[in-house]
Amino acid sequence: MDRIIPDNECDLRVNIGRLRLRNPVMTASGTFGYAREFSNLVNLHRLGGIVVKGISLEARPGNPPPRVVETACGMLNAIGLENVGVERFITEKVPFLRNLDCPVVVNILGDSVEEYQQIAHRLNEVDGISALEVNISCPNVKKGGVAFGTVPEMAARVTAAVRKATSLPVIIKLSPNVTDIVQMARAVEEAGADCVSLVNTLIGMAIDPQTRRPKLANVIGGLSGPAIKPVALRMVWQVASNVSIPVIGIGGITTASDALEFLLAGATAIQVGTANFYEPRAAEQIIAGLKNYLHEQKELSICDIIGTVQTG
Amino acid sequence: MPEFQEKCRVSAIEQLASDVFRLTVHAPLIAGAAHPGQFVMVRVVDGFDPLLRRPFSIHQQFAGGSLKLLFKVIGQGTHILSGLAAGDTISLLGPLGRGFDLACREPVCLIGGGMGIAPLAFLAKRLALSGRDSSLDFVLLGARDGDEVSSLADDFSQLGYTVVPATDDGSLGHHGFIPELLDDVLPAVSRVYSCGPYPMMRTVVAKCQKADVVCQVSLETHMACGLGACLGCTVQGNSGQYVHVCKQGPVFYSGEVAWTE
Numbered sequence: 001m002d003r004i005i006p007d008n009e010c011d012l013r014v015n016i017g018r019l020r021l022r023n024p025v026m027t028a029s030g031t032f033g034y035a036r037e038f039s040n041l042v043n044l045h046r047l048g049g050i051v052v053k054g055i056s057l058e059a060r061p062g063n064p065p066p067r068v069v070e071t072a073c074g075m076l077n078a079i080g081l082e083n084v085g086v087e088r089f090i091t092e093k094v095p096f097l098r099n100l101d102c103p104v105v106v107n108i109l110g111d112s113v114e115e116y117q118q119i120a121h122r123l124n125e126v127d128g129i130s131a132l133e134v135n136i137s138c139p140n141v142k143k144g145g146v147a148f149g150t151v152p153e154m155a156a157r158v159t160a161a162v163r164k165a166t167s168l169p170v171i172i173k174l175s176p177n178v179t180d181i182v183q184m185a186r187a188v189e190e191a192g193a194d195c196v197s198l199v200n201t202l203i204g205m206a207i208d209p210q211t212r213r214p215k216l217a218n219v220i221g222g223l224s225g226p227a228i229k230p231v232a233l234r235m236v237w238q239v240a241s242n243v244s245i246p247v248i249g250i251g252g253i254t255t256a257s258d259a260l261e262f263l264l265a266g267a268t269a270i271q272v273g274t275a276n277f278y279e280p281r282a283a284e285q286i287i288a289g290l291k292n293y294l295h296e297q298k299e300l301s302i303c304d305i306i307g308t309v310q311t312g
Numbered sequence: 313m314p315e316f317q318e319k320c321r322v323s324a325i326e327q328l329a330s331d332v333f334r335l336t337v338h339a340p341l342i343a344g345a346a347h348p349g350q351f352v353m354v355r356v357v358d359g360f361d362p363l364l365r366r367p368f369s370i371h372q373q374f375a376g377g378s379l380k381l382l383f384k385v386i387g388q389g390t391h392i393l394s395g396l397a398a399g400d401t402i403s404l405l406g407p408l409g410r411g412f413d414l415a416c417r418e419p420v421c422l423i424g425g426g427m428g429i430a431p432l433a434f435l436a437k438r439l440a441l442s443g444r445d446s447s448l449d450f451v452l453l454g455a456r457d458g459d460e461v462s463s464l465a466d467d468f469s470q471l472g473y474t475v476v477p478a479t480d481d482g483s484l485g486h487h488g489f490i491p492e493l494l495d496d497v498l499p500a501v502s503r504v505y506s507c508g509p510y511p512m513m514r515t516v517v518a519k520c521q522k523a524d525v526v527c528q529v530s531l532e533t534h535m536a537c538g539l540g541a542c543l544g545c546t547v548q549g550n551s552g553q554y555v556h557v558c559k560q561g562p563v564f565y566s567g568e569v570a571w572t573e
Contacts, residue, residue: 033541040315041405041539053541061554068536068544073360075536079543082554226360254360277537278355278365280317280405 010294011301012287014048014268016246017194019103019131019169021269023048024302025259025286028250028273029107029133029173030054030079031224034093035100041280045101046287048269052089052097054107054135057119059085069206069215074227074252075274076204078218081109081138086119090126098128105171109135112142113161120165131169134162136188137177137200149175149200152187163192171248174198176228176235185239185247197248197271198239199232225274226252233261240266240307254282256289266307315408315539316341322400323378329459331385332427333394340377342406346370348435349411349530349563352379353538355403356389364536366390369431369507369562370407372467379404382430382464408538409562412528414438418502422473423490423516425454425508429464431530435505436468446472450497453477454508458484491515498523506530517566527566533557548572 012023026049032038035050044050062082069076084092089106097104106129110116116134123129136149136158148154155172162170172188174181176199185196201222206215214220232251240247246269249262254275262270275282290302299305320337327333342352353365366389372380385394396402412435420439424432432451440446451473455461461477462484468475476493477485486493490512498504498519506516507530520527535545540559548570549555555569 031541033539037540040313041317053543062543062546064548065546065554066534066544067546068534068542070362070364070536073363075364077536077542077544082543082546225363274363274536277539277542278363280539 010291010299011303012048012290012294013301014303014306016131016171016248016269017169019049021048021103023287023290024263024267024269025283025290026051026105026248026269026271027276027283028271029135031273031276034089034097035104036093036096038276038280042284047102047283048287049103049105049130050097050100051105051107051133051271052093053083054081054109055083055086055089055119056081056109057086057115059083059088064217066215066217069221071204071206071223072227074223074225076206076216076221076223077201078216078221080218086122090122094126094128103130104128105131105133107133107135107173108162109138111138113157116158117161117165120162124166124168129168131171132162132166133171133173133197134158135173135200137173137175147175147177149184150178152183155184156187156191159188159191159193169194171195171197173200174239175200176231177203181235182238182242185243189243189245193245195246195248196239196243197250199228199235199251202228202231224252226254228252229258233265236262236267237265237309253286254279256286256293259286259290260293260305263302263306264309266309268306314345315406316345317403317405318342319401320404322396322398322402324398325394325396328463332460333383333385334371335381335383335393335396337379337381337402337404338377339379339404339406342404343373343377343379346373346379346407346434347411348414348438349431350407350409351538351562352381352404352406353408354381354393356392362389362392365405365538366393367532367535367538367558369530370434371430372433372437382427384427405538409558410560412505412530412563414442416503416526417444419448419450419500420503420505421450421452421497421501422468423452423494423504423506423508425490425512426456426460428506428508428512428530429453429455429461431507432505433464433467436471436473440471440473447474448500449473450501451475452490452493452497454490454512455479457481491519494519498525501525504528514571517571520566528563529566529569530563531557531561531569
């Protein structure tokens with residue numbers, strides 16, 4: 001067991017624009033419920049931030065089962081954005097979240113630009129929310145189902161609409177299922193995003209040779225977990241090198257070493273996702289590991305290592 | 313409801329049949345809070361393959377802080393678990409989910425098929441210790457063959473239950489399936505507790521409904537977290553809605569879920 005390093009010996013504080021975090025370790029949307037699910041197992045007050053399960057204007061039932069399947073060092077999911085809808089979220093979930101001593105970021109999603117705008121507007125009046133994270137990997141129902149997050153102009157329109165509807169910091173969560181992630185990041189930066197978080201899941205598939213059927217009822221799903229980490233890291237590095245807004249790194253992060261790779265690549269903060277499922281204390285362990293790293297490296301602040309990867 | 317993450321020492325592993333194993337671990341916090349029908353999530357390896365924890369219902373619980381888990385080797389996870397030895401450690405999360413409702417003073421029938429027998433042993437012990445006359449209760453256990461079920465059946469007999477085994481190959485007890493025995497038993501009981509393969513439970517549920525006997529079932533699905541976060545462990549509820557096995561279950565009243573062909 002490593003020695004516990006006192007807080008005054010190393011500074012883990014980071015700023016995501018106006019959003020101040022006591023440490024750069026957040027939990028990713030869809031992997032941490034509405035936080036209460038983990039309250040028996042995790043000291044929620046210690047986390048850098050919590051991003052809650054994606055919320056839409058109306059409740060969504062989600063996809064038929066099977067919804068999850070394990071793959072090598074990862075998992076595929078096709079949950080189908082099941083959620084309680086914004087009004088029940090406000091009445092049933094926010095009262096608990098409001099009492100946490102840690103910033104709460106609400107992930108929002110919609111089928112149209114107007115829906116994103118309406119939900120952002122509704123949440124703007126709610127006490128206890130520190131920022132919005134916008135999931136743009138959803139299909140645009142009005143434009144033939146093409147995901148907002150794969151067309152720069154559409155991503156920019158969603159960003160501008162949400163920006164206009166809220167005074168909260170706006171984080172745009174980017175899809176990795178694009179040819180040029182930097183182009184997407186630049187588009188949302190120009191449209192007023194305060195920050196980008198990346199990556200969402202990579203679209204994948206698994207088939208059972210015995211039944212000759214896909215393992216997911218939805219046929220395809222989102223791949224997450226350690227399997228995607230190198231891809232996510234590459235994208236974070238490319239984006240951080242080409243935009244001036246802060247970047248939050250996501251993708252297969254389980255250990256402090258994983259988190260450090262993303263910070264060195266230029267991420268100001270990171271989100272722990274799938275690891276919450278198999279190691280609920282992963283985020284807490286990463287926070288402790290980052291302190292140890294700063295101590296060993298004789299660095300005073302985590303900010304001093306962000307973006308310092310030596311590629312030359 | 314308390315939940316714990318414990319690093320547990322393996323105290324024993326028994327091989328009950330060629331591919332059936334029983335693991336005993338020391339998990340005092342989880343054991344102290346466990347209720348029959350609840351489950352644990354087991355991390356099989358410290359590394360990333362396999363990645364996810366595996367759900368196992370609590371097979372037996374002891375006041376000294378031990379738990380027993382029963383499993384058949386099916387895939388990579390159970391294969392690794394079968395290779396554990398006394399002294400090894402594994403990580404458990406639990407106790408999770410909603411267990412059986414024990415509030416029944418009338419005679420009951422426990423129906424287990426294959427590894428679905430697992431949670432019924434814990435249930436049987438808790439019921440037997442509640443001061444009821446277990447000789448009026450029934451335990452019907454279905455298995456592939458006698459090897460798979462004989463030592464499990466002994467555990468129920470020792471608690472005073474009348475145990476009726478049924479095997480696919482006829483090597484022990486009734487030659488055939490458990491539901492075939494149910495018509496004789498149902499008039500004598502007022503509640504059924506069941507866990508096993510879906511087709512077996514569907515038939516049990518249909519017979520219980522016809523005989524107007526309350527039936528609780530323990531369901532098994534794929535799940536990633538066991539905590540209500542991933543929303544992966546969905547089954548169809550009784551009125552078209554989805555229910556989640558990890559939180560709303562794994563034990564349901566039979567009328568709460570849809571039974572499809």
